[in-house]
Amino acid sequence: MRVLKFGGTSVGSVENIEKTIAIVANQAAQSPVAVVVSALGGVTDLLLRAGALAAKKEESYKDILKEISQKHISFTDTLTGGDQEILKAITLQMSHLEDLLKGIYLINELSPKTLDKLAAYGELTSSYIIAAAFKHKSIDASLKDSRELIITDANHTKAGVLYEITNQNITTYFAEKKAKITVLGGFIARTEAGDTSTLGRGGSDFTAAIIAAALDVEQLEIWTDVSGMFSANPKLVKQAKPIRDISYHEAMELSHFGAKVLYPPTIVPALSKNIPIYIKNTMAPDEAGTRIGEQEGSNGNPIKGISHISDVALLTLEGAGMVGISGISKRLFEVLSLQQINVILITQASSEHSICIGVMEADALRAKTAIETEFAYELSLRKIDPVIVETSLAIIALVGESMKSHQGISGKMFSTLGKNNVNIRAIAQGASEKNISAVIAEKDVKKALNSLHEVFFEGNRKQINLFVTGVGNVGAKLLEQINNQKQYLKEHLNLNIRVLGLSNSRKMLVSQDPIDLNNWEAQLDGGEKADILRFRESVINLNQRNSVFVDITANEPVAMAYEEYLRNSIAVVACNKIAAAGKQEYYANLKRLSRKYNAPFKFETNVGAGLPIIDTLQNLIASGDRITKVQAVLSGSLNFVFNNFKSGGSFYDVVQQAKEEGYTEPDPRIDLSGVDVARKILILARESGLELELEDIVNTPFLTKNNLESTDVPHFFETLKEDAAHFEKLVADATADGKRLKYVAQLDNGKASVGLQSVGSDSPFYNLEGSDNIVLFYTARYPEQPLIVKGAGAGGDVTASGLFSDIIRLR
Structure with missing residues (x-):
């Protein structure tokens, strides 16, 4: 014999009850079956709410009573083909329920004893309707009131079972019963004095287990709306997996801690007789579900x-x-x-x-x-x-x-x-x-x-959730790279990167679910008005694990927001140089917060776009090496400009081309004034252990006073035309000496400087082409022949790849 229990969702609709009947009929063809049913879906809650309203003398309890009555009559009519005798019996039950609620209303009280009597109507009526539905389909089934079998103490709403009497009642009844299917209402019982009692919310599972243990059946099946117990709540953890096998004690622990598919006391009677419990899905009966019982060995994951x-x-x-x-x-x-x-x-x-x-x-x-x-x-x-x-x-x-x-x-x-x-x-x-x-x-x-x-x-697969601000040229390329590589990252690096937030100067979007990177522009256009503070608050409030704020702007207010991100254990990946090259105190505080809150602060692209310059420097220092000197060409934009500016050409045209191709900042003065390179050498100085401010960097400008005092970008370009002769002389003089112009940064003996230099063919900078960067690290281990990092130092693709690399390093 088997005992099957069907919960509220399994009997929550006519369609689900039809599925329940099919499952039971299929099993009854093999052996007798006891079927324990809960109240129709949601009815117990409605009964308790109606009782609470009636006790407060609120007449709105009548509206709930009407809803309960209509639901039962509708189910009965459909499942029994409008059988008038059954409908009459259900109508009578609803009339008794109305009298009980009216009494609660009049005496203005709802005692535990009355509460049990009220709550019992759900199981009494559902079991009656379902037994009638079996008979309507000409399936051999009988109805038994569980209150005649299960006897409890008088601790109403969560009564204790008197097992000696209860077990005798159950064994005697089923020994005499000939029907293949017996339908019983779960949750309900009676005291020795004959009063209705209940076994606690979720007690229908317990009813089934009590009957199963008394009859020492081969297995107990709990049918619900999920395919077993899961490794975590699937509503909160999308990657949760069904547990195939679990021990009694493990199931008890999980059910105690919120795994609502099983009422914790259910396990005790089954455990006492070593009866396996199967958690099955009424909506997917062929799925394996979860088996609860004795376990063989302890191989596999120790966490269930x-x-x-x-x-x-x-x-x-x-x-x-x-x-x-x-x-x-x-x-x-x-x-x-x-x-x-x-x-x-x-x-x-x-x-x-x-x-x-x-x-x-x-x-x-x-x-x-x-x-x-x-x-x-x-x-x-x-x-x-x-x-x-x-x-x-x-x-x-x-x-x-x-x-x-x-x-x-x-x-x-x-x-x-x-x-x-x-x-x-x-x-x-x-x-x-x-x-x-x-x-x-x-x-x-x-x-x-x-x-x-x-x-x-999940095999330690790490999910990284990105919130990207500044989705212009570089940002768009970063999103493209992430989208193209997501499958590779999952398969080879066990890394799942999701983008949950985007922002530009006009719009912002923060979502609980991943943003589709195939049409992110349209989604962002439909977002709300951009606001730095609101974006940060949205990221913090979303409270996702492994969150990363990615800054691809040159915006100071955005850089000043890093502290709050780090304080909330949100990693920061920055293309923006303002934070790392700002005040020493702020830079040091960001480093401190990063360590304190275990939130990485990565800014590799601050110095060399996609080149691993900072990473190389950090590894040298971490391994115990000491930096003695750094010489570098750190501006891909300036290298592009001077590699393309020839004697007799137009300096204005070359700078304009560099801006259009994305090699310079939106304001080229930042690059050409040397400020950008000064920031970069400052960052390297700080990463090597020095405490310097931007004003400590000696910056020898090659621009004219007219250029430096320009009021805006269009005016700056006009001054380049006006001072064309100055730039022509610079390149002509270098060419005459057989040299090339390179904008060089240097850190030596604790002092840093940047400026335009004419370098000869013996210099490692001489043959630096295009927008390439080069850094020479002279250290205690590399005193004569420096460690060299060289490659493309500007451009949307390489800068995006540098950001991407920083993100991947977070794993």
Whole structure:
């Protein structure tokens, strides 16, 4: 024999009930079946809401009663072909329900005993309708009122089962019953005095398990709307996977911590008889689901699932008067027990100075009042402090019986949470090591679950969530590169890069779901008006794991926002030089925040676009080398200009071409004045350990006073025409000497300078073509022959690739 239980969603619509009937009929063809059903979908909630309104003397309870009645009559009419006898019986039940609600309304009270009587109508009517639906299809089925079998104590709303009487009732009834299918209402029972009682919300699972254990059946099946228990809540973790096999204890832990497919007490009767429990999907009956039972061996992942409980409050009782005093814990938990407050987490300092407990937030105020009443004397003497209550919390838990034989799991759990700025308020781990629990802020639950799932279930595949501001030429190329490489990154680097935010000077878009990079322009155009502050707040509030802010602007307010990103453990990848080349104090603070909040601050493209210049410098220093001198051509734009400017040519035309092809900043004065190169050598000086400001860089300009005092970009270009002779002389003089013009940056003996130089053929800079950059690192290990980094130093594609490389390094 088998016992099958169908939950609210499985009987939530006529279509689903038809599927339920088909599943049961198929199994009944092989062996007798006991079918336990919940109330029709949503009905129990409606009943309780109607009762609460009636108790408050609010006549709106009648509207809910009408909704309940219409639902039952509609289901009955469709499932039984309009059978008048059945419809009459259901109408009578609804009339009795109306009388009960009217009584609650008149006496203005809803006791636990009455609440049980009210809630029972859901299962009583659903089991009646479903049994009738079987008979309408000429399927041999009988109805049995569970209250005649399951006997409980008088603890209404969550009654305790009296197993000796209950088991005798069940075995006697089924020994005499000849029908292939027996339909029973779950959740409901009766006391020894004959009053209706209930087994607690979710108790239909428990009913099925009680019957299964009493009859010692071959298996118990729980049919619901998901294909088993999952490695995490699939509504919060899209990559969650069904668990094929799980032990009784693991399932109990997961169900206790919010895996709502199974009511925790269900496991106890099945465990006592070693009856396997199968969690199956009514909407997909052929899927394997989850088997709960004895496990063979402990190979594979030691973690079976990650679960959580929301709406948790943390209460802390502490004080010097607790140290060494016996009985404190007993008094604390006894008073909570008397108030019927369930403690879901306990942690105590070894000094006995404090005890911290987790309760449901709805019970927090009552718990605080009860505790402070119990310890009123100690409070008056200030031996114990007033109870501290923290709300808006949740408990997350790693569950797995094999964790105890695997080292480093708790370390990996806490380091993963720490890297994602998830603050842990309390920790609990039993000696059996089946469960590691941590209390965190409710707002961090989704991020925490996804981060842990990534580490423990996805082969350590890392998801990086990007928020990109400045999607012009370079930004567009970066998005194109990410889109083209996403499959390669998943397959070869185990990296999943998603873009969740975009912004330009006009529009911004921040989304919970990935932005489609095939038509991001259209999506951004449909976004809201751009605002630096609102964009930052949206990124922070979205609270995604492994978040990265990518700045591809030259905007100072954007650069000044890096601090808040880093404080919220959001990594920063910057093409913008203003932060790293701004005030030393700000640069140093960004570095400090990056270390403190474990949020990388990457700015490789600040110096050499796609060239690994900063990375090379950092590796030299990290390995113990010491920088003695740096010589470099660091401006791809200036190198492009002077490589293309020949005697007799137009300096104006060459600069205009450089601007149009994207080699210069939007304002070419930044490049040609030497400010851009000065910033770059300043960044290298700082990365090598020096503390310098921009004004400490000796900048020898080659532009005329007229050029430098230009009022805007168009005026600047006019001055280039006006001073054409000056630039012609520069190139003519160099050519006459057999030399070439190169804009050189130098760091030597703690001093830095930038300026235009004429270099001969013996210089490593002489043959530098196009927009290439070159950096010569002279170090303690490379004193004579420098370490050289050379390559393209400007252009949209290479700058985008430099940003892309910084993003990939975050893995």
